[in-house]
Amino acid sequence: MSTSDFDLDSPTDATGAPAATAPNIERGVAAIQAVVKTLPDAPGVYRMLDGEDQVLYVGKAGSLKKRVASYTQPARVSHRIFRMISETRRMEIVTTQSEVEALLLESNLIKRLRPRFNILLRDDKSFPFILIRGDHAFPQLVKHRGGRNRPGDYFGPFASAGAVDRTLTALQKAFLIRNCSDAIFNARSRPCLQYQIKRCAAPCVGKIDDTAYAQLVDAARAFLGGRSRQVQDQMVAAMEAASANLDFESAARYRDRIRALTSIQARQDINVDGLDDADLIALHSEGGASCIQVFFFRAGGNYGNRAYFPSHDKSATAADVLAAFIGQFYDDKQPPRQVLISHALGESELVAEALSLKAGRRVEVRHPQRGEKRKLIDHAATNARDALARRLAESASQRRHLNALAELFELDKPPERIEVYDNSHIQGSNAIGAMIVAGPEGFRKTAYRRFNIRNVAARPESQSDDNAPEIIEAGDDFAMMRQVLSRRFARALKEDPARQGGEWPDLVLIDGGAGQLSAARAVLVELGVDLPLVAIAKGPERNAGRERFFMPDRAPFSLDPGAPALYFLQRLRDEAHRFAIEGHRARRAKAMAGSPVDDIEGIGAKRKKALLLHFGSARAVAAARVEDLEAVEGISSAVARRIYAHFHERG
Numbered sequence: 001m002s003t004s005d006f007d008l009d010s011p012t013d014a015t016g017a018p019a020a021t022a023p024n025i026e027r028g029v030a031a032i033q034a035v036v037k038t039l040p041d042a043p044g045v046y047r048m049l050d051g052e053d054q055v056l057y058v059g060k061a062g063s064l065k066k067r068v069a070s071y072t073q074p075a076r077v078s079h080r081i082f083r084m085i086s087e088t089r090r091m092e093i094v095t096t097q098s099e100v101e102a103l104l105l106e107s108n109l110i111k112r113l114r115p116r117f118n119i120l121l122r123d124d125k126s127f128p129f130i131l132i133r134g135d136h137a138f139p140q141l142v143k144h145r146g147g148r149n150r151p152g153d154y155f156g157p158f159a160s161a162g163a164v165d166r167t168l169t170a171l172q173k174a175f176l177i178r179n180c181s182d183a184i185f186n187a188r189s190r191p192c193l194q195y196q197i198k199r200c201a202a203p204c205v206g207k208i209d210d211t212a213y214a215q216l217v218d219a220a221r222a223f224l225g226g227r228s229r230q231v232q233d234q235m236v237a238a239m240e241a242a243s244a245n246l247d248f249e250s251a252a253r254y255r256d257r258i259r260a261l262t263s264i265q266a267r268q269d270i271n272v273d274g275l276d277d278a279d280l281i282a283l284h285s286e287g288g289a290s291c292i293q294v295f296f297f298r299a300g301g302n303y304g305n306r307a308y309f310p311s312h313d314k315s316a317t318a319a320d321v322l323a324a325f326i327g328q329f330y331d332d333k334q335p336p337r338q339v340l341i342s343h344a345l346g347e348s349e350l351v352a353e354a355l356s357l358k359a360g361r362r363v364e365v366r367h368p369q370r371g372e373k374r375k376l377i378d379h380a381a382t383n384a385r386d387a388l389a390r391r392l393a394e395s396a397s398q399r400r401h402l403n404a405l406a407e408l409f410e411l412d413k414p415p416e417r418i419e420v421y422d423n424s425h426i427q428g429s430n431a432i433g434a435m436i437v438a439g440p441e442g443f444r445k446t447a448y449r450r451f452n453i454r455n456v457a458a459r460p461e462s463q464s465d466d467n468a469p470e471i472i473e474a475g476d477d478f479a480m481m482r483q484v485l486s487r488r489f490a491r492a493l494k495e496d497p498a499r500q501g502g503e504w505p506d507l508v509l510i511d512g513g514a515g516q517l518s519a520a521r522a523v524l525v526e527l528g529v530d531l532p533l534v535a536i537a538k539g540p541e542r543n544a545g546r547e548r549f550f551m552p553d554r555a556p557f558s559l560d561p562g563a564p565a566l567y568f569l570q571r572l573r574d575e576a577h578r579f580a581i582e583g584h585r586a587r588r589a590k591a592m593a594g595s596p597v598d599d600i601e602g603i604g605a606k607r608k609k610a611l612l613l614h615f616g617s618a619r620a621v622a623a624a625r626v627e628d629l630e631a632v633e634g635i636s637s638a639v640a641r642r643i644y645a646h647f648h649e650r651g
Contacts, residue, residue, distance in 0.1 A: 023086035025074055032071045035091045039065040043102045044095040045109065048088045048117075054500055057084050057117040060106035062099040080313040084117040103347075103354045107327030119312040119324035127157030127333070128164045132177070132221060137210055138185070138203040139217050141177040143168060155224040157296055157333070159304025169199075173260035175220040176201040176208075198256065223261065232261055275338075275373070281329075282342035282380035283322050284388055288314035290321050291388035293380045294329070298336070305380070307387040309441075318343045323351065326365075330355060339365045342377050391441075398440055404565040405507065409551065411532055415506035416440060420576040421520075422511040423480045424584035425453070432587055433484035434580035437505075438572055447503075450583040451484045478519040481510065485523040493527060505531060511573055513537035517550045536573050597621055600646045602639065610634050611643075622647040 044064045048057040061067030068091070074082050096102040110118050131144040134152035143164045148154055158164045172179060178200050180192070185204045194200035201208040201216060208216075223231045239254035280295035290310055296303040308329075312321050323345050335355040344367045345351055355363040368374040402414035418438045425431035431453035437444040473479065496503055508531050510516045517535035524531060535550040547566065548556050559566040597608050597618050614632045615621045621629075621643070629640035 025086040028085040028088040029072055029074060031088055036069045039068055041065045042095050043099040044093060045102050045105045047092040048084060049090040050087045051089045052498055055113045055115045056087055057115050058106055058109045060102040078315050080315055099350060100354045100357055103350060107331045111328045111331050119310055119316055119321055121310050121325055121328040128161050129154045129156035130164060138213055141171060141179050153221055159296055159306045163304045170260045171220060172199040174257045175216045177216060177220055277336045278338035278340060279336050280340045280376055280380045282377055282384050283318055284381055284384035285318055286388055287392060291384040292325055293384040295380050309391060319345050326351060335359045335363045337363060340373055340377055341367050342381050395440060398442060401568040408565055409532060409534055417505045418507045419505040420509040420572045421484060422576040422580040423477055424580035430584055430588040431480055432580055432583040433480060434576055434583055436576045436579050443575060448579060451487060453480050453483060478515055481516050481519045482523050485520055489527050489529050507532045509572060510535040511576060514550050521552055536569060600643055607634050
């Protein structure tokens with residue numbers, strides 16, 4: 001793989017400064033033509049960049065020279081591509097060993113860079129899995145999200161956390177595998193409630209030996225791995241044998257375990273024999289928008305479905321949208337053995353080869369024409385159609401609300417991105433600042449952010465250094481709001497000063513009154529940021545419907561209690577409040593479960609563990625002498641003195 005960078009000399013004005021980077025088709029074609037002259041007739045990936053070095057488009061080609069040369073004939077391209085060419089000022093080229101490698105790289109770059117002229121997958125949250133851990137003599141059965149960095153066997157993906165929780169509950173009833181952490185497991189001296197209600201075999205206190213427990217784990221792996229019928233048949237045989245031997249208590253236990261397995265399969269509302277490891281991907285387009293439904297089938301069972309609404313130009317074909325979706329969807333996921341799609345792809349063999357390379361085994365991409373699999377695809381397409389209809393209806397309603405806000409707050413246009421800020425704390429402790437985001441598509445939960453409020457003190461201290469961080473008095477909401485907004489917009493200025501990335505708000509809402517508005521305005525003025533700013537104060541006795549609105553250079557006002565815009569603003573404020581409280585509660589719970597040893601600078605998890613194992617408790621660590629601390633493995637003299645000073649030399 002090799003990388004090249006091509007740039008067309010930027011024209012300058014009489015002063016030597018760069019000329020404007022406004023769209024210009026002649027300049028764009030000239031930039032591309034300069035690149036074509038040196039391009040190889042080889043596979044690779046190309047990136048189009050504008051005058052601000054923002055990536056406009058990422059594409060792949062079996063022949064870079066032929067593909068990029070096609071952009072030098074703008075009369076033959078769509079309006080979307082025409083606009084892209086007119087904004088292009090520079091190109092970056094990466095050659096690859098094969099077109100398959102180019103396809104994988106293209107999908108990765110699109111997902112990471114999110115170029116605005118590409119078809120983009122939105123809201124691709126990580127899926128939950130079931131993990132049977134492989135790093136303990138008595139493996140744990142848990143729900144898992146994120147990277148597969150823990151040793152063990154992963155089963156999924158599941159479409160929702162609820163589906164995982166239901167399955168885990170049934171699996172615990174069926175196989176009696178523990179779900180407790182290692183710390184709790186090691187600390188047990190008698191069986192817990194899980195054993196009493198027959199959801200765990202209690203290996204922690206020796207109620208089952210390692211051989212018998214391993215058999216339970218193997219049976220769970222077999223069931224989740226697709227051999228569900230075999231596992232159930234074995235349990236039925238064991239139940240009948242126990243009954244024949246007049247061991248009715250054991251027979252009843254097997255009966256309950258069989259019922260638990262049956263409950264998992266009973267929730268599979270659609271299923272097809274022979275569909276053990278497959279994804280169904282169906283698309284429906286209408287009104288320039290698309291919905292893609294993905295159904296997951298694993299181990300012979302339906303693990304649920306999820307809807308996606310990719311961002312694309314109205315001129316994009318169904319096959320183009322579907323191909324782009326598949327590439328980005330499987331960029332960070334293990335593809336199943338079979339991918340069934342609703343529309344034929346122009347490069348289905350190439351896509352299948354790329355997925356096979358990623359999976360390390362053969363992956364089949366099929367477009368069923370008839371039979372049970374076609375019926376399943378049609379069912380998924382119906383779900384996609386219904387989901388898109390609901391979304392379009394919600395979007396129309398959302399647009400009306402945004403238009404109302406534009407009129408109410410005298411904005412130049414309806415806002416595309418609204419940011420709402422709120423704080424949550426108890427007398428200044430565990431203070432959290434929260435930001436939620438909303439737009440034409442509703443709440444954008446992937447854009448939500450929380451801020452741990454820093455430098456909170458019981459009483460403010462004098463500061464000789466004017467550049468030192470502001471000490472916040474406990475309960476000072478104004479100072480907390482200043483800190484949150486300073487951090488948010490200082491970072492925005494650093495990362496996207498030209499406001500081209502779509503991450504700048506068109507409207508900022510603050511939960512509070514005139515004081516919060518003044519604090520927020522002071523921050524924006526100091527940073528040189530000009531944004532529409534509105535504070536929402538609760539009415540007398542905190543009555544909903546009697547809110548007061550504060551804006552710079554405008555007298556406070558209220559809305560009619562029945563106004564739709566008021567209900568919309570209440571929803572935004574309440575969502576910010578909910579998000580802030582959730583963060584505060586989580587931080588408070590973490591603090592309550594924490595240890596004084598956590599606060600010692602330079603003490604990581606390994607040293608903390610060594611200290612607690614040696615002394616038995618954090619209180620004993622605090623009372624220890626320097627000589628005693630030095631006796632702990634991994635604690636040097638310098639570290640021992642630092643620990644001692646932490647507990648004994650604080651004012």
